Amino acid sequence: MNEYFAAILTAFWLGILTSISPCPLATNIAAISYVGRRVGEPGKIFQAGLLYTLGRTAAYMAIGIVLVSSLLSAPVLSHILQKYMNKFLGPILILVGLVLLNVVSFSFSGGGVSEKLQSRVDRMGVWGGAFLGLLFALFFCPTSAALFFGSLLPLAVQQHSSIVLPAVYGVATGLPVFLFALLIALGANRVGTAFNLITHFETWARRITGLIFILVGIYYTLINIFGIML
Numbered sequence: 001m002n003e004y005f006a007a008i009l010t011a012f013w014l015g016i017l018t019s020i021s022p023c024p025l026a027t028n029i030a031a032i033s034y035v036g037r038r039v040g041e042p043g044k045i046f047q048a049g050l051l052y053t054l055g056r057t058a059a060y061m062a063i064g065i066v067l068v069s070s071l072l073s074a075p076v077l078s079h080i081l082q083k084y085m086n087k088f089l090g091p092i093l094i095l096v097g098l099v100l101l102n103v104v105s106f107s108f109s110g111g112g113v114s115e116k117l118q119s120r121v122d123r124m125g126v127w128g129g130a131f132l133g134l135l136f137a138l139f140f141c142p143t144s145a146a147l148f149f150g151s152l153l154p155l156a157v158q159q160h161s162s163i164v165l166p167a168v169y170g171v172a173t174g175l176p177v178f179l180f181a182l183l184i185a186l187g188a189n190r191v192g193t194a195f196n197l198i199t200h201f202e203t204w205a206r207r208i209t210g211l212i213f214i215l216v217g218i219y220y221t222l223i224n225i226f227g228i229m230l
Contacts (some may be wrong), residue, residue: 015172
């Protein structure tokens, strides 16, 4: 039980770290700003923020259910994962840590928002927030891809949690949206200050998390692959 609770906290922190990374954070603010300008009322802007978060959560839950359940339901693959997951975990954590420290980088082709998509969101009103949350959750930046596929999914497989951990991660990715939805509703001049503060915090949080991932990854690698007991 303690191990599963620790996994939930880890999933929550991974979601927070994803949400304040530059690419997802900018996407979140742009989405809520776009919807907010069209619904007009401050209350509805906050509703759009909530729906945006629910959309992101639904997307990550769907991916988790499909991938984790598929991995665990295949007898041969499930046996391999249960037997070798501890051996895989160390190198995976080291790789994710290197990505967070910008030592290793990947390039992803970003997805733009077409005029057709913009008009569809306009017609949906406040519910456009949920649609954009669902859609933008699938646009993985290098950092978010490393955190989700490199850290969360292995953790979910290890804990046999195809729903709860991805859901916790999804909710955490949307928490800053509540803040910015509120700020946008109160006045756009407050958004820039909050963005700068969160960006500064993200830099140090990402570096510290990356260093911890590398150290833990080295620890798991030494124990589970080389059999060195520390």
